[in-house]
Amino acid sequence: MKAHIGDQLVVESPTTGGxxxxxxxxxxxxxxxxxxxDVLWSDTDEVSVIFPGPDAHIRHLEPRSKDSPAR
Incomplete structure (x- = not known):
């Protein structure tokens, strides 16, 4: 697994419907x-260090331009 700053880390739920x-x-x-x-979580707006497991994957996103609004 390889990522870049600005990519999205997605961690799937281990349970159906989770x-x-x-x-x-x-x-x-x-x-x-x-x-x-170091991941800034969308649900808590907190940053934590994570070692992704097999239930995680990376979404490589296009870098934001200086003119695009922040999330």
């Missing part, structure tokens, strides 16, 4: 984009 979590990757600990990641 809640999916997602957040923006705001920090990398390795230059090659491998975990762990």
């Amino acid at each position: 809640i999916r979590r997602d957040g923006e990757i705001v920090g990398l600990h390795h230059e090659d984009g491998t975990p762990p990641y």
Whole structure:
């Protein structure tokens, strides 16, 4: 798994009908984009360090331009 700043980390729920979590990757600990990641969670607006498990995947998003509004 490799990510860039601004990509989205999505963690699927292990149970059917469970809640999916997602957040923006705001920090990398390795230059090659491998975990762990600093993630700004969309549901709590808090940043945490995460080592993604097998239930997680990366959505590579287009970088925002300076003119586009922040989330």
